[in-house]
Amino acid sequence: MARHIFIVGRSHRPLYDVLIKRFENDENVTVVLDRRVSDRRVRGDGVPPEQERRHLADRRSRPSIDEELKWRSHAIVTLPN
Numbered sequence: 001m002a003r004h005i006f007i008v009g010r011s012h013r014p015l016y017d018v019l020i021k022r023f024e025n026d027e028n029v030t031v032v033l034d035r036r037v038s039d040r041r042v043r044g045d046g047v048p049p050e051q052e053r054r055h056l057a058d059r060r061s062r063p064s065i066d067e068e069l070k071w072r073s074h075a076i077v078t079l080p081n
Contacts, residue, residue, distance in 0.1 A: 005077040006031045007065065012073040019074075034069060 006023075008016040008031065016033050023029040068075040 001028055002081055003079045004029045005079065006074055007069065007077065008033050008074045009069045009072075010034050015073050 006019050006029065008019065010033065013033070016031065019031040023031055065075045065077065
């Protein structure tokens with residue numbers, strides 16, 4: 001069975017609390033509160049250090065999820081089993 005991760009935006013803590021209770025006994029669902037504040041790969045001057053440029057295509061980067069969290073309270077990621 002596929003696993004699902006609910007990522008809830010930081011400003012939607014009440015929804016996070018509801019989802020935690022709703023899925024507390026479902027081992028195929030994980031609910032997380034988005035912890036990101038900003039892009040940690042960018043220095044204060046806005047330019048990524050040369051040794052970190054390779055991370056710009058980081059496999060964990062999911063622009064569609066970032067965009068979804070801007071406009072909605074949450075995003076759902078489905079992982080194959």
